[in-house]
Amino acid sequence: MDYYISTEHMTVGYDGVPLIEDIQIGVSRGEILTLIGPNGSGKSTILKSMIRQLKLIAGTVVLDGHSISELSERELAKKLAIVMTERMRAELMTCWDVVATGRYPYTGRLGLLSAEDRQKVDEAIRMVHAEDYAESPFDRISDGQRQRLLLARAICQEPEVIVLDEPTSFLDIRHKMELLDVLKTMVSARNVAVVMSLHELDLAQKVSDRVVCVANRSVDRYGTPEEIFQDDYIRQLYGIEKGSYNSLFGSLEMEPAEGIPSVFVIGGGGSGIPVYRALQRNDISFAAGIIQENDLDWPVAHALAAEVVSVPAFQMPDKAAVEKAKELIDRCGSVICCTDTFGECNQACKELREYAVSRSLLTEPSELFEKVKKEEK
Amino acid sequence: MEKRGHIRLWIGFAGLFAALILLVIWNINAGSVHLPVSEIIEILFSRTGDNAAIVWNIRLPRIISALMLGGALALSGFLLQTFFANPIAGPFILGISSGAKLILSLTLIGFLSRGVAVSSFALIVAAFLGAILSMGFVLAISLKAKQMSLLIIGGVMIGYICSAITDFVVTFADDANIINLHHWSQGSFSGMSWSNVGVMVIVVIPVLICTFMLSKPISAYQLGEVYAQNMGVNIRLFRIALIILSSLLSACVTAFAGPISFVGVAVPHLIRSIFKTAKPIIMIPACFLGGAVFCLFCDLIARTAVSPAELSISSVTAVFGAPVVIMVMLRRQKDHI
Numbered sequence: 001m002d003y004y005i006s007t008e009h010m011t012v013g014y015d016g017v018p019l020i021e022d023i024q025i026g027v028s029r030g031e032i033l034t035l036i037g038p039n040g041s042g043k044s045t046i047l048k049s050m051i052r053q054l055k056l057i058a059g060t061v062v063l064d065g066h067s068i069s070e071l072s073e074r075e076l077a078k079k080l081a082i083v084m085t086e087r088m089r090a091e092l093m094t095c096w097d098v099v100a101t102g103r104y105p106y107t108g109r110l111g112l113l114s115a116e117d118r119q120k121v122d123e124a125i126r127m128v129h130a131e132d133y134a135e136s137p138f139d140r141i142s143d144g145q146r147q148r149l150l151l152a153r154a155i156c157q158e159p160e161v162i163v164l165d166e167p168t169s170f171l172d173i174r175h176k177m178e179l180l181d182v183l184k185t186m187v188s189a190r191n192v193a194v195v196m197s198l199h200e201l202d203l204a205q206k207v208s209d210r211v212v213c214v215a216n217r218s219v220d221r222y223g224t225p226e227e228i229f230q231d232d233y234i235r236q237l238y239g240i241e242k243g244s245y246n247s248l249f250g251s252l253e254m255e256p257a258e259g260i261p262s263v264f265v266i267g268g269g270g271s272g273i274p275v276y277r278a279l280q281r282n283d284i285s286f287a288a289g290i291i292q293e294n295d296l297d298w299p300v301a302h303a304l305a306a307e308v309v310s311v312p313a314f315q316m317p318d319k320a321a322v323e324k325a326k327e328l329i330d331r332c333g334s335v336i337c338c339t340d341t342f343g344e345c346n347q348a349c350k351e352l353r354e355y356a357v358s359r360s361l362l363t364e365p366s367e368l369f370e371k372v373k374k375e376e377k
Numbered sequence: 378m379e380k381r382g383h384i385r386l387w388i389g390f391a392g393l394f395a396a397l398i399l400l401v402i403w404n405i406n407a408g409s410v411h412l413p414v415s416e417i418i419e420i421l422f423s424r425t426g427d428n429a430a431i432v433w434n435i436r437l438p439r440i441i442s443a444l445m446l447g448g449a450l451a452l453s454g455f456l457l458q459t460f461f462a463n464p465i466a467g468p469f470i471l472g473i474s475s476g477a478k479l480i481l482s483l484t485l486i487g488f489l490s491r492g493v494a495v496s497s498f499a500l501i502v503a504a505f506l507g508a509i510l511s512m513g514f515v516l517a518i519s520l521k522a523k524q525m526s527l528l529i530i531g532g533v534m535i536g537y538i539c540s541a542i543t544d545f546v547v548t549f550a551d552d553a554n555i556i557n558l559h560h561w562s563q564g565s566f567s568g569m570s571w572s573n574v575g576v577m578v579i580v581v582i583p584v585l586i587c588t589f590m591l592s593k594p595i596s597a598y599q600l601g602e603v604y605a606q607n608m609g610v611n612i613r614l615f616r617i618a619l620i621i622l623s624s625l626l627s628a629c630v631t632a633f634a635g636p637i638s639f640v641g642v643a644v645p646h647l648i649r650s651i652f653k654t655a656k657p658i659i660m661i662p663a664c665f666l667g668g669a670v671f672c673l674f675c676d677l678i679a680r681t682a683v684s685p686a687e688l689s690i691s692s693v694t695a696v697f698g699a700p701v702v703i704m705v706m707l708r709r710q711k712d713h714i
Contacts, residue, residue: 053606077609086603089462091655104597104608110658111593 003062004029004193005050005080005161010059012042012049018057019045023219025212027193029160032183034204035197036228037214038238043197044085044165046214050195051082051163064160077105081154083164088150090138095149098138099124102157124156125149128182144175151182155190162186164196168203176200180207202250205229213237244303253303254280261287261306263368264325264332266349266356270296271338275365276304282369287332289325290317290348317348325352334368335361386659389652393666397444400673404440405432407681440673442569445577446630447640447672448665451648452588453626454641455664459595459657460619463525464705467641468508468627471528472535474636476511477504477628478562479539479546486550497576497632504628511535512624525709563689564635566676573633580629585665588622591615592657599655637672638691639698644668646705671697 006026013019020042027033035043048054050061052068061068063079071079081102090098102124103117113121125134128148133141138149147167154162167183168176180203186192198204204211204225211228213221215237221228229247234240242255257280265275265288272288273296279286288301289309301308309325311317325348329335335356342350356362405417410431412420419425420432454467461471468474484503488495518531543562588595594615597605606612630637645660648667652659675693682688 051607053603073606073609073611077607080607082604082607084603086601088600088604090600092649092653093655098600101597101600101604101608104593107593109590109593111596112658 003027005061005063005195007050008060008062010046010049010061011057012045012054013057014045014054016057020214020217020219021058023059025210025219025222027161027195027210029193030187030191031209032187032194032196032207033210033212034208035195035212035214036199036201036204036237037220041214042217043214046212047084047163047165047195047197051080052076074105077157079159080161080163081157081159083147083150083154083162083167085165085169088138093138094135095130095138095141095145096121096125096134098149099134099152099156102153102155105157120156120158124152127155127185128152129178143170144172144179147171147175147179148182151179155186159192161193161195164194166197166199168198168200176203183207201229201234201245201247205247205250246299246303249299253277253300256280256304256306257283257285259285259306261285261328261332263287263334263336263363264289264329264352264356265301265305266335266337266339266352267291267297267301268295268339268346268349269341272297273300275336275338276300278365278369280304282372284368284372287328289328290321290346290352292317292345316345322348322351326355329356329359329361333361334363336363336365336368382654385653389663390666392651393663393670396670397666397673400670400677401440401444404443404673404677404680405436407677408436409685438569438571438574439566439676441574442577442633443566443672443676444669445574445581446566446634446637447644447668447670448585449581449626449668450630450637450640451644451664451668451671452585452661453623453630455645455657455660456588456595456619456623456626457641458645459599460616460623461519461528462599462601463528464646464709465525465529465642465702466532467639468623468630469536469636469638469640470642470702471511471515471532472537472539473508473511473515473532473624473627474631474638475536475539475543476509476514477507477631478636479543480504480507480510481632482543482546482562486546490550497573500632501576501580501629504632505624507539508624508628508631509620511539512620516620562635564637564691565679565687566634566672566690567687569633577629577633580625584622584625584629585661587618589658589661591618591622592661595619595657595661599657634690636691638695639702640668640671640675640694642705643694643698643701644671646701647671 003026007023010023011018011021023046035046037043045054049056068076100113100121103113103121104111107113107117125131128151130145130148130152133145168179171179183194184207187194208225211223211225212219213228220237231245231247234245234247244253262284263286265272265286267288268291285306287307288305291298291301291308291310292313292315293310294313298310307328309321309328311321337353402414402417406412406414410428412428416426420429424433450468457466457468457471458464481500481504485495514535515532519528522528522531594610597608597610598615602612644667645664648660648663649655652663675697676690679688679690679693
């Protein structure tokens with residue numbers, strides 16, 4: 001593989017004590033490499049070693065065919081830019097000034113900006129859509145704006161690699177998406193290689209070309225998002241014991257309520273999901289059905305319900321399933337029906353609803369929660 | 378924005394220069410012998426007149442010393458503030474001046490008791506060693522203490538220890554020069570000779586130029602070490618350069634004028650508020666000028682307030698400098714809430 005930046009048998013650690021050994025990862029230009037893994041697993045250590053901030057214990061980092069330790073400070077600065085978690089001290093500086101510090105490797109002895117430098121700073125600010133607050137003091141802007149400006153700063157350094165340590169932490173979802181969007185644009189428009197660590201698995205899965213999983217002081221896996229993001233593996237990587245992770249949706253479900261189910265939820269087509277979650281929140285154990293295994297409701301029902309009456313994907317529920325559901329309804333003693341659209345494929349659910357009505361077991365979620373609360377008192 | 382910044386710059390520098398010239402003239406003018414401006418100009422250009430000796434032998438060397446050493450102090454403070462990323466760092470507060478004073482006293486007493494005269498350069502070397510020694514202790518504290526105030530407290534304590542040892546040594550030394558030494562250890566610009574001034578200029582001006590040439594890496598370092606390194610600064614070399622430069626400056630001041638308090642903290646802060654920037658390329662010359670103005674002003678008061686007696690320069694600089702330090706700390710506090 002022809003990587004632009006790669007590590008060869010790299011061992012990283014602090015004060016000569018190895019933390020993670022024999023790391024072999026790399027990324028080409030125009031690609032995004034993302035490090036994921038639990039807190040304290042060593043993602044930042046790897047990143048800091050790759051940018052020469054930390055001394056390697058063994059191995060090399062190769063940048064564009066050269067060992068990174070052989071490059072001069074200035075050469076490295078022209079090839080590699082960073083956005084780290086360390087807070088930048090920018091006393092009495094405007095946002096524009098901060099972005100302009102990216103031009104440092106290109107300016108002369110006294111660091112005066114040329115007209116071309118100024119133009120590049122303006123360009124970088126436009127790229128991250130920060131024109132509106134370019135003249136504001138840097139220490140008066142929001143976290144989201146700050147991250148964007150730091151990215152602009154990295155952009156106007158005109159690097160070939162950008163290394164980012166958890167660039168989306170502390171940002172709200174809108175700013176997370178905007179930041180990654182700019183990064184994506186950088187990668188495609190300027191053919192930059194990106195190495196970053198992310199905590200948001202769903203985003204990592206969507207933006208990365210390659211993913212490195214760091215856990216238990218080792219690189220556990222390294223591959224494409226498709227190879228990495230599998231439910232069981234993510235559970236294991238993060239040691240998730242309570243709750244579950246759905247890698248297709250990138251969503252997390254809490255631990256299901258314990259005990260025998262006391263309500264049967266008739267769902268389908270996504271209508272059941274909010275009710276499942278509400279029941280889980282109220283610590284009410286429930287059963288769900290009848291759901292085809294390609295239904296939107298299925299992953300969540302599977303994660304949260306004590307019991308699910310399901311049928312294989314694209315198959316109509318058979319008699320056995322209906323009987324099983326009815327028997328469950330009797331056992332539960334109450335029924336919530338989440339859907340009022342009944343078509344050819346969910347006639348079985350309609351039948352269950354009628355069954356519940358005939359035995360006057362049908363209830364509304366709110367009634368159920370009130371009842372539970374009263375009982376608790 | 379850009380334009381307004383430039384105007385502020387010009388006004389700031391013009392103001393500093395005007396204040397400098399005004400204070401120089403005022404300093405020549407004021408004293409036990411009062412000299413009108415017309416006479417001053419005549420003396421300056423012709424070197425003749427009844428009072429030429431007062432101007433040329435006493436007042437002018439003193440003025441130039443205050444100017445040079447004041448600038449050096451302020452610059453040293455700016456460098457230390459940059460180095461420790463701490464707005465109230467300064468050579469006096471961090472105990473660096475006191476360290477220089479200690480080694481200097483030891484050297485002076487050692488030489489004087491053997492009846493050997495000490496040259497100005499030897500004094501600077503001794504003060505430099507003392508400054509570096511204190512700096513070493515402060516650095517050791519800074520490795521352990523991440524909090525801004527802890528570093529300052531550590532520095533103040535080092536200062537006290539050094540002063541205590543100095544007092545101890547001075548008490549037990551037996552020489553007529555002790556009185557002189559005692560006077561000097563309080564801080565004063567009095568009794569400067571032209572040869573002193575020459576040595577000062579030889580030390581301070583090159584350091585000023587070197588510092589100015591470092592303004593680019595200093596600007597990177599201000600952002601934080603991590604970013605500075607990525608921008609291409611060799612952090613290790615840079616830190617060593619900063620330590621040497623700031624120690625040289627405070628050593629030079631201590632060797633000639635003794636420890637002078639608060640100039641190093643107050644002036645860079647005042648300059649930052651006047652110029653509304655922390656850019657080293659502006660801060661370095663402006664701090665130097667500002668320090669010169671500040672010390673000329675304080676020396677004027679020290680000389681004239683209770684004349685014919687003289688105040689120690691530190692008492693005057695403390696009166697004007699310490700409130701600034703309190704202001705800085707309160708403002709930081711406010712910013713953090």
